[in-house]
Amino acid sequence: MxxxxxxxxxxxxxxxxxxxxxxxxxxxxxxxxxxxxxxxxGECSYWACIPSKALLRPALARADARRVPGLAGAVQGPLDTAAVLAHRNYWTGDWKxxxxxxxxxxxxxxxxxxxxxxxxxxxxxxxxxxxxxxxxxxxxxxxxxxxxxAVIPDLPGIAGARPWTSREATSAQEAPGRLLIVGGSVVAVEMATAWQALGSQVTVLARGSGLLPRMEPFAGELVADALREAGAVVRTGVSVEAVVRDGSTGPVRVVLEGGEMLEGDELLMATGRAxxxxxxxxxxxxxxxxxxxxxxxxxxxxxxxxxxxxxxxxxxxxxxxxxxxxxxxxxxxxxxxxxxxxxxxxxxxxxxxxxDTRALPQAVFTDPEAAAVGLTLAEAERAGLRVRAVDYDMSGVSGAGLYADGYKGRARMVVDLDREVLLGVTFVGPGAAELIHAATVAVAGEVPIQRLWHAVPSFPTISEVWLRLLETYRG
Amino acid sequence: MxxxxxxxxxxxxxxxxxxxxxxxxxxxxxxxxxxxxxxxxGECSYWACIPSKALLRPALARADARRVPGLAGAVQGPLDTAAVLAHRNYWTGDWKxxxxxxxxxxxxxxxxxxxxxxxxxxxxxxxxxxxxxxxxxxxxxxxxxxxxxAVIPDLPGIAGARPWTSREATSAQEAPGRLLIVGGSVVAVEMATAWQALGSQVTVLARGSGLLPRMEPFAGELVADALREAGAVVRTGVSVEAVVRDGSTGPVRVVLEGGEMLEGDELLMATGRAxxxxxxxxxxxxxxxxxxxxxxxxxxxxxxxxxxxxxxxxxxxxxxxxxxxxxxxxxxxxxxxxxxxxxxxxxxxxxxxxxDTRALPQAVFTDPEAAAVGLTLAEAERAGLRVRAVDYDMSGVSGAGLYADGYKGRARMVVDLDREVLLGVTFVGPGAAELIHAATVAVAGEVPIQRLWHAVPSFPTISEVWLRLLETYRG
Missing domain, CATH: 3.50.50.60 (FAD/NAD(P)-binding domain)
Structure with missing residues (x-):
């Protein structure tokens, strides 16, 4: 040495x-x-944020375009999967x-x-x-x-089943015919969105009662609804007990608690990190x-x-x-x-x-996008704070309806009633990923509610949800 | 009585x-x-914001989709103009x-x-x-x-020329073959964007040296570049001296200073408000x-x-x-x-x-979108403030490049060096209209730069331009 x-x-x-x-x-x-x-x-550049967003953006852009009269007709067909994967390869530098x-x-x-x-x-x-x-x-x-x-739980048969982790899910060079996804968090829902749009038949198997368990409950609900509308199967409250794969090219099967068996061509284990x-x-x-x-x-x-x-x-x-x-x-x-x-x-x-503890933001690039910063209502209540959750159905915002015909989305802000500042904000809907930074500035900046009244959203933007939230809070 | x-x-x-x-x-x-x-x-619901955004959104969504590999091929064709106009009619309640x-x-x-x-x-x-x-x-x-x-200047021949104002431009029931637009402000550039996308051959005739004269100069430059790329003719520094229209169905002609004559099927006078x-x-x-x-x-x-x-x-x-x-x-x-x-x-x-004076936001729904809040550099300097403009080329933001292949955009923040707060922010680029509210919160909230460092943009969003601006300011 x-x-x-x-x-x-x-x-x-x-x-x-x-x-x-x-x-x-x-x-x-x-x-x-x-x-x-x-x-x-690192992981971000080659097997996470960058390739996943490169896979997701076409799915989200197509979903957006399908909600625009006069354009929708042109985008009813499938994505050009080869072009999407080639673009993803470009963004990862071909893993160099x-x-x-x-x-x-x-x-x-x-x-x-x-x-x-x-x-x-x-x-x-x-x-x-x-x-x-x-x-x-x-x-x-x-x-x-x-x-x-990635953590893969030690299930019977898992070793021989060659499961995907986030790495394979973001770097695969073709769409599997049928993709089973075990998990309900970000990796699971993002990869379900991407591969379903790229031609796979996706089945999501989540153990919890809903998807995206770290966000406000409505986030997982809206994302599950949309995945189902896109043709994916989403099942919650199910537990995988064993995995079976015979030979090197055959299908993979998962055995659920209770004995039901599901078959796929690939199996993504999106079951946490170590x-x-x-x-x-x-x-x-x-x-x-x-x-x-x-x-x-x-x-x-x-x-x-x-x-x-x-x-x-x-x-x-x-x-x-x-x-x-x-x-x-x-x-x-x-x-x-x-x-x-x-x-x-x-x-x-x-x-x-x-x-990290007071204004942590996250954006999930599903359709609809889900984005949040700071505390959820449940987190704020657990912290013993005197709070009020203010909810707004984003379909009531003109800018949202003009952005996407039939816009579906929901917003929540969690107000600290003692300090009259925002502790957390969640937006779920098309475009939410770019909406959340305004909330991050408000939460990290501890901008008083009274001052937020002077932060005027431009008309007609989706951001006008801010005005509606403040009006709802005022009651 | x-x-x-x-x-x-x-x-x-x-x-x-x-x-x-x-x-x-x-x-x-x-x-x-x-x-x-x-x-x-009022004007907004029937002859301004609402119908203009309904006309523009398909143009912008198509422009976005064209920048997404795997989707671009599907959207090379024209918009379904009839569908767009019908949707616009819906949003105005058919003017009821x-x-x-x-x-x-x-x-x-x-x-x-x-x-x-x-x-x-x-x-x-x-x-x-x-x-x-x-x-x-x-x-x-x-x-x-x-x-x-709308104000229509008292040009020779204008009365008989039946010019459009913003009202006709937002409520027209078919796309004119050739649309001449006099003006360079918001109405002019938005209607140029919409009608060029809906099938008209648009010519913009602006008197000033650039478009969008109330914004940072790069806003008008980027919008002019994109209008030209879309096939419109954009001319600045030109003055219309007279207008000629013969009969009730014939073309309209404008005479420029110097004698040049241009012909169109309709003439939009976007020349200010009274x-x-x-x-x-x-x-x-x-x-x-x-x-x-x-x-x-x-x-x-x-x-x-x-x-x-x-x-x-x-x-x-x-x-x-x-x-x-x-x-x-x-x-x-x-x-x-x-x-x-x-x-x-x-x-x-x-x-x-x-x-109204300290944090006035505006979003222009062109391609690229242009959005700003607060003071421009020139306005801040005229006000005698000690300021620094911090610029960033948004094509350098990963989230922007992933949003749109070949993303073009630019950001500027104007920093009050004495108080270390933002006086104004301008974003020009796809998605800018929804980016600006974060700046509106920062400017209206007078959030100190030091605190903005803790407002972390999610990766990979276009909003990460905030990090780049702050890093550029730190130098």
């Missing part, structure tokens, strides 16, 4: 969170190494990361390709694919940003392997003043944009501590990711 | 502003009469207002159909189409909300006829403690949503004064339309 190469900061994992740490520490003039065992850019490597080079950071493991305090050992070893030492910080992997921390040397610094990494409000690991964890791996918020946000803030934290300048860790300060 | 019928409030003009006054004064328990000489619902009348009835206000004129202090005289006369007297307030009409105040009895209370009505910061006419003017007619902001906003606030003002409760007229208070 060679002598240690010293950097100010060593980052383990080159997904969006890791890349943003590098961006920030380099901007602060700190020498930085990035260790990545697969593709720089040279573009990201070039960017890292351009900002003067160093990429180590290989498996990185903590190697005691302030040290990382890297084993390259060619079997070379490097020891990197970090003057100021090691940042773990290794993300998550931290990629099994084999990154956490034991060498006295931390448990295979678990989420606990962090304080600067994303630093308690008891290890040189060790940070950002992005999915710290379990604060499993979302690309939020990992990037944590990374921007933690990058500033590391730079400030390196420079010996004081931190601002008060809520909403420059050095603590307050939005 | 009959004896006066007494109401708490009499509203002259049943467009969006007038209707919202009625809504608010009725909610406060004040008896209210509404006088309307044409259709209740029974739905609006029903709503007014449902809230217990009284509609007088006919021409209303002030008739001295606190009085309005109404002449119905059948020649009946009514005198209405107002205990608390008369509100003038008569709006505007207040509808010529014949509403302003002289009976000592005010000049035919002018915009000056108001104070509660929309009350100085020197007349019973007289208000809301919406276009007060010239604060010629936009439907802003007229409605003024009406909500002025309705509250009238109710408070009637009840003898104190007003909050401090900036952003409940009783003054601060957003």
């Amino acid at each position: 060679s002598e240690a190469v010293e950097y100010d900061v060593v980052v383990l994992g080159g997904g969006p969170a890791g890349e943003n740490i590098v961006d920030r520490t380099r901007a602060a003039g700190l020498s930085t190494a990035l260790v990545e065992s697969e593709l720089v850019g 990361d040279q573009g990201q490597i070039d960017w890292i080079d351009s900002i003067g950071a160093h990429v180590y390709r290989g498996h990185g493991r903590l190697y005691g305090v302030r040290k990382v050992a890297v084993t390259s694919p060619e079997g070379e070893h490097h020891i990197l030492s970090a003057r100021h910080a090691v940042v773990v940003a290794t993300g998550t992997r 931290p990629r921390t099994e084999d990154i040397g956490l034991d060498t610094v006295g931390l448990p392997a295979g678990r989420w990494i606990d962090v304080d409000d600067t994303c630093r690991v308690p008891g290890h003043d040189w060790l940070y964890a950002v992005g999915d791996v710290n379990h604060r918020a499993l979302l690309t944009h939020q990992g990037k946000y944590q990374a921007r803030i933690t990058g500033a934290v590391i730079a400030a501590r390196a420079a010996g300048t004081p931190l601002d860790t008060a809520p909403w300060g420059a050095h603590t990711p307050t939005a | 009959s004896e006066a019928v007494e109401y708490d409030v009499v509203v002259l003009g049943g467009g969006p502003a007038g209707e919202n006054i009625v809504d608010r004064t009725r909610a406060a328990g004040l008896s209210t009469a509404l006088v309307e000489s044409e259709l209740v619902g 207002d029974q739905g609006q009348i029903d709503w007014i009835d449902s809230i217990g206000a009284h509609v007088y159909r006919g021409h209303g004129r002030l008739y001295g202090v606190r009085k309005v005289a109404v002449t119905s189409p059948e020649g009946e006369h009514h005198i209405l007297s107002a205990r608390h307030a008369v509100v003038v909300a008569t709006g505007t009409r 207040p509808r105040t010529e014949d509403i009895g302003l002289d009976t209370v000592g005010l000049p006829a035919g002018r915009w009505i000056d108001v104070d910061d509660t929309c009350r006419v100085p020197g007349h403690d019973w007289l208000y003017a809301v919406g276009d007619v007060n010239h604060r902001a010629l936009l439907t949503h802003q007229g409605k906003y003024q009406a909500r606030i002025t309705g509250a003002v009238i109710a408070a004064r009637a009840a003898g409760t104190p007003l909050d007229t401090a900036p952003w208070g409940a009783h003054t339309p601060t957003a």
